[in-house]
Amino acid sequence: MIxxxxxxxxxxxxxxxxxxxxxxxxxxxxKEFVSLVGxxxxxxxxxxxxxxxxxxxTNGRVIFGSYDVNKIKQHELPQLRRRIGxxxxxxxxxPNKTSFENVAFALEAAGRLQSDIEEFVPQALEMVGLKDKMxxxxxxxxxxxxxxxxxxxxxxxxPDMIIADEPTxxxxxxxxxxxxxxxxxxxxxxxxxxxxxxxxxIINYLERRVINLENGRITRDEEKGKYILV
Amino acid sequence: MLTTLFRIIKNGFLSFWRNGWLxxxxxxxxxxxxxxxxxxxxxxxxxxxxxxxxQDKIDISIYFKTxxxxxxxxxTKKSLETLAEVKNIEYIPRDKALEIFxxxxxxxxxxxxxxxxxxxxxxxxxLNIKAHNPKEYVIISGxxxxxxxxxxxxxxxxxxxxxxxxxxxxIIDTAQKGGLILIIFIALIAVLVTFNTIRLAIYSNREExxxxxxxxxxxxxxxxxxxxxxxxxxxxAGIISIAIAGPVIYFASPYIxxxxxxxxxxxxxxxxxxTFLGYQLLFGIGLGIISSSIAISKYLRI
Ligand SMILES: Nc1ncnc2c1ncn2[C@@H]1O[C@H](COP(=O)(O)OP(=O)(O)OP(=O)(O)O)[C@@H](O)[C@H]1O
Ligand SMILES: [Mg+2]
Numbered sequence: 001m002i003x004x005x006x007x008x009x010x011x012x013x014x015x016x017x018x019x020x021x022x023x024x025x026x027x028x029x030x031k032e033f034v035s036l037v038g039x040x041x042x043x044x045x046x047x048x049x050x051x052x053x054x055x056x057x058t059n060g061r062v063i064f065g066s067y068d069v070n071k072i073k074q075h076e077l078p079q080l081r082r083r084i085g086x087x088x089x090x091x092x093x094x095p096n097k098t099s100f101e102n103v104a105f106a107l108e109a110a111g112r113l114q115s116d117i118e119e120f121v122p123q124a125l126e127m128v129g130l131k132d133k134m135x136x137x138x139x140x141x142x143x144x145x146x147x148x149x150x151x152x153x154x155x156x157x158x159p160d161m162i163i164a165d166e167p168t169x170x171x172x173x174x175x176x177x178x179x180x181x182x183x184x185x186x187x188x189x190x191x192x193x194x195x196x197x198x199x200x201x202i203i204n205y206l207e208r209r210v211i212n213l214e215n216g217r218i219t220r221d222e223e224k225g226k227y228i229l230v
Numbered sequence: 231m232l233t234t235l236f237r238i239i240k241n242g243f244l245s246f247w248r249n250g251w252l253x254x255x256x257x258x259x260x261x262x263x264x265x266x267x268x269x270x271x272x273x274x275x276x277x278x279x280x281x282x283x284x285q286d287k288i289d290i291s292i293y294f295k296t297x298x299x300x301x302x303x304x305x306t307k308k309s310l311e312t313l314a315e316v317k318n319i320e321y322i323p324r325d326k327a328l329e330i331f332x333x334x335x336x337x338x339x340x341x342x343x344x345x346x347x348x349x350x351x352x353x354x355x356x357l358n359i360k361a362h363n364p365k366e367y368v369i370i371s372g373x374x375x376x377x378x379x380x381x382x383x384x385x386x387x388x389x390x391x392x393x394x395x396x397x398x399x400x401i402i403d404t405a406q407k408g409g410l411i412l413i414i415f416i417a418l419i420a421v422l423v424t425f426n427t428i429r430l431a432i433y434s435n436r437e438e439x440x441x442x443x444x445x446x447x448x449x450x451x452x453x454x455x456x457x458x459x460x461x462x463x464x465x466x467a468g469i470i471s472i473a474i475a476g477p478v479i480y481f482a483s484p485y486i487x488x489x490x491x492x493x494x495x496x497x498x499x500x501x502x503x504x505t506f507l508g509y510q511l512l513f514g515i516g517l518g519i520i521s522s523s524i525a526i527s528k529y530l531r532i
Contacts (some may be wrong), residue, residue, distance in 0.1 A: 052444060053532060054444060074449070075448070075449075076448060077443075078443075078446045078447060078448045079446075079447075081443075081444060081445065082446035086445075088444075091446075093441075094438050094440045094441055094443065095438065095443070096244075096245065096248045096249070096438070105442070105445065105447070106445050106446065106449075108237050108451075109442070109445060109446050109447035109448070109451055111233070111234055113233065114233060138416035143395065153445065157446070
């Protein structure tokens with residue numbers, strides 16, 4: 001279970017303050033599929049960053065399961081992050097590692113067996129259709145291919161929750177639907193999914209809960225939501 | 231546990247290899263720093279040898295009048311030996327002095343001939359005094375001036391050489407102090423340059439470090455490969471710096487011998503090769519590990 005309790009995030013750069021998130025409160029239950037929509041700059045990625053403690057909230061509390069994310073101890077942080085698989089909007093692949101190694105890194109970091117790595121990593125890459133690019137470095141991959149490596153990496157650890165920050169942004173419609181179907185399937189197998197997206201068709205197709213953000217504020221939060229752009 | 235260690239080592243080697251020119255640039259800086267260290271060690275050895283050789287040449291000799299009984303000379307010797315400043319005293323009787331003199335001039339026929347013609351031994355018995363420290367000759371000389379047995383002295387060399395001895399003492403003193411400061415200064419610069427180079431290399435990896443954190447790697451799992459890289463740097467740099475220094479020392483050795491005949495630098499280096507290598511590896515690896523560990527901690531806070 002995830003709880004955001006009156007969470008605000010302000011960025012201060014050279015005496016200029018940006019409001020990324022203001023007084024946001026919501027709860028996501030285990031095994032839910034929630035979409036996060038809103039215009040560019042509305043604060044979607046900010047919510048993702050607060051959840052994995054990449055950024056600290058200015059005010060409020062963020063709770064993930066038994067962890068109080070902002071008060072978490074340094075040595076517990078990796079454990080929290082291994083339970084959340086994130087598909088970053090900007091991929092965040094390790095440039096000096098191949099697709100295989102990028103995906104394997106999540107397993108290595110979790111201390112999994114070498115035999116697991118050899119078995120699961122090719123499976124995951126095959127699932128996202130990248131088996132033939134297994135030994136290519138990120139700079140040799142297209143945007144969509146990088147995105148798919150990021151997806152494989154996020155899923156490899158069987159996390160409690162998958163956060164997909166605009167996971168279809170660089171994909172063609174066919175690939176995009178494949179990914180969305182994959183997310184739905186993963187959700188049906190019991191993983192919580194948080195999907196941040198601009199894609200109206202996807203939202204309308206999903207017919208799941210939608211949280212709508214505007215200028216850092218939650219303006220709508222409805223079950224079986226539709227994509228409404230104000 | 232073992233798999234993790236193996237992965238850390240593997241990732242260290244991979245990162246070293248894949249960072250290509252960055253690794254090479256860092257490596258060459260560490261090699262330079264180690265060469266500086268090596269230079270310092272050798273400089274130290276050379277100055278020490280030169281200074282001891284110089285110190286050894288300084289002494290005070292007391293020449294006794296020809297009619298002094300040997301008893302008196304030995305008594306004088308004994309009493310001087312009680313002084314704390316005195317390191318040792320060598321007694322050279324008249325006939326021994328003559329022997330030394332003959333030996334020294336055996337190729338000079340004029341001198342040997344005139345010696346033969348002399349019936350009597352013209353040389354004086356002497357006590358040759360060495361102090362622990364060149365600065366202490368003044369004190370010893372002071373004692374001699376007040377000694378009760380002063381009446382037997384024909385001459386004391388200190389009086390003649392006082393200025394030179396004193397000056398040498400001071401030069402040796404400042405050379406040692408100044409050398410130490412210089413060494414500390416140079417070593418500090420070498421350490422700082424190395425540290426900064428490694429820091430820059432890690433700085434260029436800061437984003438990756440952040441990514442590793444975000445996908446759930448523990449700090450030790452991230453730091454480990456960088457420490458391994460530091461060890462790789464240190465090991466390779468240590469070996470290469472020795473390989474560079476070897477030939478340089480080999481060719482420089484004869485020239486150094488001209489200035490400091492007491493040392494054969496090449497054979498010293500060759501016989502202490504493993505000590506040198508050990509020091510270099512210690513410096514290199516130590517520097518690599520410490521620099522990496524300090525530099526990376528800044529980026530592990532995400
Ligand atoms: N590190 C930062 N420093 C300053 N301002 C920031 C920083 N990160 C984000 N912001 C600002 O916070 C606001 C919310 O950003 P966020 O990344 O959450 O938007 P988003 O909803 O993910 O947008 P997009 O759909 O374009 O990805 C934006 O106005 C952005 O400029
Ligand atoms: Mg975003």
